Amino acid sequence: MIDTWLPVGVVLSSFLPGLFIFFLAESRIRLRTALNLIGALAKLALIGVMLWGVLNDHEYVFRHTVLPGLDLVLKADALALLFVTLSAVLWLFTTLYAIGYLEGAPHRSRFFGFFSLCVTATVGVAMAGNLFTFFVFYELLTLATYPLVVHRGTEQAMRAGHVYLGYTLGGGALLLVGTVWLYGLAGQADFVHGGSLAALPPETAGQLQVVFLLLIAGVGVKAALVPLHGWLPLAMVAPAPVSALLHAVAVVKAGAFGIVRIVYEVYGVEFAQSLDLLTPLAIAAAVTIIWGSLRALFQDDLKKRLAYSTVSQVSYIALGVALFGPLGTIGGLVHLVHQGIMKITLFFCAGNYAETLGIHKISEMDGAGRRMPWTSLAFTLGAFGMIGVPPLAGFVSKWYLGLGALEAGMPWVLAVLAASSLLNAAYFLPVLHRIWFRPAPSAWPAEHIPQRGRWETAPLLLLPPLATAAAILLVGLFAASAFSPLDWAKLIADREYLQWTP
Amino acid sequence: MTDFLDPLPWLIMLPLAWGTLAFVLGPGRGGRLAIAAIALQGLLVLQLAGQLLAGGARVHAVGGWGAPLGIDLLADGLAAVMLLLAQAVALPLAIYARGYFAAQPKGRELFWPMTGYLLAALNALFLSADLFNIYVTLELLGLAAVGLVAIAGGQAPVTAALRYLLATLLGSGAWLLGVALIYGSYGSVSLAILAPLVGADAPLAATLAAALMLAGLLLKTALFPFHFWLPPAHGGAPAPVSALLSALVIKATFYLVLRLWLELFAPLTTVAAAQLLGILGAAAILWGSALALAQTRLKMLVAYSTVAQVGYLFLLFPLATLVPPDAAESAVQGGVMQAVAHGLAKAAMFAAAGSMIVATGRDDIGRLGGVGAHLPLTLFSFGLAGVTLMGLPPSGGFSAKWLLLRAALETGQWWWVAVMIAGGLLTAAYVFKVLRRAFLPVASGDRVTRVPRTLEFSAFALALAAILLGLFGAPLLALLAVGGAA
Numbered sequence: 001m002i003d004t005w006l007p008v009g010v011v012l013s014s015f016l017p018g019l020f021i022f023f024l025a026e027s028r029i030r031l032r033t034a035l036n037l038i039g040a041l042a043k044l045a046l047i048g049v050m051l052w053g054v055l056n057d058h059e060y061v062f063r064h065t066v067l068p069g070l071d072l073v074l075k076a077d078a079l080a081l082l083f084v085t086l087s088a089v090l091w092l093f094t095t096l097y098a099i100g101y102l103e104g105a106p107h108r109s110r111f112f113g114f115f116s117l118c119v120t121a122t123v124g125v126a127m128a129g130n131l132f133t134f135f136v137f138y139e140l141l142t143l144a145t146y147p148l149v150v151h152r153g154t155e156q157a158m159r160a161g162h163v164y165l166g167y168t169l170g171g172g173a174l175l176l177v178g179t180v181w182l183y184g185l186a187g188q189a190d191f192v193h194g195g196s197l198a199a200l201p202p203e204t205a206g207q208l209q210v211v212f213l214l215l216i217a218g219v220g221v222k223a224a225l226v227p228l229h230g231w232l233p234l235a236m237v238a239p240a241p242v243s244a245l246l247h248a249v250a251v252v253k254a255g256a257f258g259i260v261r262i263v264y265e266v267y268g269v270e271f272a273q274s275l276d277l278l279t280p281l282a283i284a285a286a287v288t289i290i291w292g293s294l295r296a297l298f299q300d301d302l303k304k305r306l307a308y309s310t311v312s313q314v315s316y317i318a319l320g321v322a323l324f325g326p327l328g329t330i331g332g333l334v335h336l337v338h339q340g341i342m343k344i345t346l347f348f349c350a351g352n353y354a355e356t357l358g359i360h361k362i363s364e365m366d367g368a369g370r371r372m373p374w375t376s377l378a379f380t381l382g383a384f385g386m387i388g389v390p391p392l393a394g395f396v397s398k399w400y401l402g403l404g405a406l407e408a409g410m411p412w413v414l415a416v417l418a419a420s421s422l423l424n425a426a427y428f429l430p431v432l433h434r435i436w437f438r439p440a441p442s443a444w445p446a447e448h449i450p451q452r453g454r455w456e457t458a459p460l461l462l463l464p465p466l467a468t469a470a471a472i473l474l475v476g477l478f479a480a481s482a483f484s485p486l487d488w489a490k491l492i493a494d495r496e497y498l499q500w501t502p
Numbered sequence: 503m504t505d506f507l508d509p510l511p512w513l514i515m516l517p518l519a520w521g522t523l524a525f526v527l528g529p530g531r532g533g534r535l536a537i538a539a540i541a542l543q544g545l546l547v548l549q550l551a552g553q554l555l556a557g558g559a560r561v562h563a564v565g566g567w568g569a570p571l572g573i574d575l576l577a578d579g580l581a582a583v584m585l586l587l588a589q590a591v592a593l594p595l596a597i598y599a600r601g602y603f604a605a606q607p608k609g610r611e612l613f614w615p616m617t618g619y620l621l622a623a624l625n626a627l628f629l630s631a632d633l634f635n636i637y638v639t640l641e642l643l644g645l646a647a648v649g650l651v652a653i654a655g656g657q658a659p660v661t662a663a664l665r666y667l668l669a670t671l672l673g674s675g676a677w678l679l680g681v682a683l684i685y686g687s688y689g690s691v692s693l694a695i696l697a698p699l700v701g702a703d704a705p706l707a708a709t710l711a712a713a714l715m716l717a718g719l720l721l722k723t724a725l726f727p728f729h730f731w732l733p734p735a736h737g738g739a740p741a742p743v744s745a746l747l748s749a750l751v752i753k754a755t756f757y758l759v760l761r762l763w764l765e766l767f768a769p770l771t772t773v774a775a776a777q778l779l780g781i782l783g784a785a786a787i788l789w790g791s792a793l794a795l796a797q798t799r800l801k802m803l804v805a806y807s808t809v810a811q812v813g814y815l816f817l818l819f820p821l822a823t824l825v826p827p828d829a830a831e832s833a834v835q836g837g838v839m840q841a842v843a844h845g846l847a848k849a850a851m852f853a854a855a856g857s858m859i860v861a862t863g864r865d866d867i868g869r870l871g872g873v874g875a876h877l878p879l880t881l882f883s884f885g886l887a888g889v890t891l892m893g894l895p896p897s898g899g900f901s902a903k904w905l906l907l908r909a910a911l912e913t914g915q916w917w918w919v920a921v922m923i924a925g926g927l928l929t930a931a932y933v934f935k936v937l938r939r940a941f942l943p944v945a946s947g948d949r950v951t952r953v954p955r956t957l958e959f960s961a962f963a964l965a966l967a968a969i970l971l972g973l974f975g976a977p978l979l980a981l982l983a984v985g986g987a988a
Contacts, residue, residue, distance in 0.1 A: 066976065067901055136895040139895055158938060180908055
């Protein structure tokens with residue numbers, strides 16, 4: 001009984017506080033903070049229980065029939081928990097960061113209300129037990145993030161919001177058509193290891209290929225697959241905690257996670273391979289990786305450079321999924337977590353530079369390392385991680401992706417990985433050079449927060465990036481130990497490949 | 503059960519009684535009475551729904567005199583669903599209207615009596631079992647609706663009301679002509695007696711009658727290109743009236759189209775006619791949405807949105823006619839679900855729009871700034887209603903779209919899929935046009951005042967109901983299946 005309601009509890013633990021927060025007066029700061037933190041901690045506690053259960057081969061399933069033949073299913077399996085845990089942990093850090101970041105800003109109740117809804121939608125996406133449920137939360141995510149993107153209400157923000165809605169609602173429509181079509185062909189099926197479509201008669205193969213295209217295009221919008229990525233660089237006008245959440249956990253990850261679910265648990269990776277669907281996906285991911293990196297090179301706006309970097313890095317996940325074989329799977333899945341930790345660190349740091357010193361552009365970053373050594377240290381770890389320097393998180397991902405490429409017999413992927421690493425270095429190292437080795441200017445663009453004793457900026461702004469930066473190092477160093485993201489990804493890969501023998 | 507306690511006649515008598523009583527009590531009075539009575543009507547419908555689910559469709563002979571001499575009332579699943587919708591929409595709207603007319607007294611004098619008659623006509627229409635009684639209810643419904651449009655007085659509303667009167671009289675006239683032709687051919691107007699007589703070999707007069715009746719109903723339902731009267735009438739009336747008209751009155755004539763199409767005239771239906779209805783529906787979706795997007799007045803935007811949403815209702819005909827029974831069932835369920843979802847959502851949207859207009863003092867989308875900050879619950883209700891209209895999950899509108907899409911793909915009619923998707927995106931465009939304006943801070947020189955709590959909460963209740971319908975739609979479909987209407 002309690003097993004059924006645990007997944008629901010995880011969803012409600014951010015939904016209910018979110019609803020309450022909407023109706024709080026601006027001035028009720030303590031109550032709002034308390035609600036946020038209680039929700040975040042309760043979520044973590046529930047997830048902890050389920051992690052233990054799933055490790056022991058237990059599954060938590062909640063099912064509610066919406067219409068005949070249409071069930072809303074929340075399921076906590078190994079794959080769901082990988083993403084849920086990531087979301088819940090990073091939500092906690094981002095909430096703390098946002099409390100510091102928005103101190104004194106207007107419309108905080110509205111902000112935190114939608115912030116909670118956004119996380120609710122994300123954990124819903126993670127625990128969706130079938131395609132329909134996934135679609136429900138995927139659309140909720142669109143609606144919940146729109147007010148966050150336009151939060152500042154400036155002309156630029158409104159325009160970004162417009163573009164964001166256009167892309168994501170369009171993507172949602174494609175996903176809907178694909179889903180209805182698939183339900184018509186195969187009836188209702190839960191996500192299962194190995195997929196549920198292999199038993200369909202062979203003459204439906206053509207339709208299944210079209211449906212696959214619709215579904216991947218639908219989730220590809222949020223995953224920012226080129227050419228569907230146009231909204232992401234614009235959306236960086238949102239406040240830093242929103243960008244952090246958008247790039248690391250919520251929106252782009254929901255898209256990438258959708259690709260994982262569709263390939264592994266709707267089609268089944270072996271069946272998808274037999275329909276010749278994986279190679280086109282790998283090519284799309286490779287193109288995105290290179291294109292995103294190339295565009296990142298030419299951005300002077302720090303957040304924009306990071307946004308293009310996200311375009312590139314998120315497609316590592318899609319690439320891993322598309323490499324047929326368990327090693328590629330492990331690489332893709334572990335990058336889902338690693339990219340999140342690294343990118344959230346980088347966005348926290350970008351927010352700190354902007355809030356503390358008024359630095360928005362890379363050309364203004366000269367000597368920032370001396371004024372803000374801790375933030376810059378975190379930024380450096382994030383950047384090295386992205387480049388793939390051992391023993392940081394990004395190295396582990398790339399190592400497994402490389403092995404997966406060889407295993408899948410696609411050596412050209414190695415060239416893509418190498419080129420991407422070089423490009424990562426090319427757009428991150430100059431930034432690091434400016435931070436550490438250039439002399440500081442006589443005055444910062446706009447110093448909002450002065451140095452106070454040992455604190456280079458507000459404590460709530462500094463501690464979250466330091467914590468996530470430490471995580472970048474730890475998940476890399478202790479990748480081989482139990483309960484590391486890598487270990488969990490291996491567990492999932494073990495369960496996804498049914499007949500595969502290396 | 504004794505005849506006296508049967509809910510069917512009471513559903514008609516009660517609103518007639520409280521409408522008349524409100525009239526006697528004097529201008530603007532009777533609101534509290536109406537709320538209590540509608541709540542009672544709601545309980546009666548729930549009781550009726552329980553009876554139907556347990557015992558199947560049934561007939562009530564009024565006063566013990568059955569057809570052909572007396573009047574029969576027929577309650578099946580489809581009728582019960584519509585009755586449920588009518589009371590579910592009317593109750594929050596009555597609460598809303600009390601608050602609204604306290605803030606905006608223009609038109610309050612005759613609101614309650616007219617609303618009583620309107621509900622009596624609606625309930626009678628849903629329960630009628632013969633074509634002539636339906637004619638009477640159609641006329642009463644039309645006159646009450648026209649009267650409600652005109653109650654605010656003033657040049658524009660009266661012009662709109664006259665145009666509406668012309669349309670509705672023309673529609674009822676066509677219906678009456680059709681009824682006369684049917685009577686001439688078969689010698690009866692009772693649905694039960696006619697049903698076995700009308701076959702594929704029906705005389706030309708019967709076919710002509712069917713066409714006339716259908717055309718009259720389409721005019722009254724404001725299906726494209728007969729929608730000309732709707733936006734000024736719905737956009738110009740006081741907000742509670744607009745809500746009642748958009749949510750319920752046009753659904754009543756849609757209900758008749760559906761019932762005749764599926765039952766009495768089923769042998770006469772052709773694929774070509776069904777496709778034509780579908781094409782008109784598609785044109786309504788695209789044209790209505792595009793015009794909604796072009797509006798600068800909030801209530802006109804919502805009114806054009808109704809023109810568009812009516813289109814979805816008519817997509818069920820090509821999807822349900824001469825196709826495998828599975829797909830047809832799904833299509834009819836989708837159409838009825840859309841009628842219910844749109845009823846709840848549009849009532850919520852008009853109510854929320856009315857609150858915004860009261861608060862800002864003007865009906866102008868460009869000057870909605872500050873509404874988000876001062877009326878968050880109202881804006882939230884507007885947004886939730888928008889979610890249903892866009893067909894995003896979970897909502898009644900989504901369930902409707904899902905069922906229709908499934909039928910379209912199952913029968914290989916992919917062009918309706920494209921229409922529905924395009925309509926959903928256009929809807930998003932005009933809903934967000936309002937939302938993004940309302941999020942902005944209040945413009946200098948403008949003022950946003952508070953509105954009574956009841957206005958905010960009644961709109962929210964309606965919007966929430968439209969959302970919950972998406973999570974708990976299965977019981978509604980079970981009710982719909984009673985008596986094989988679907």
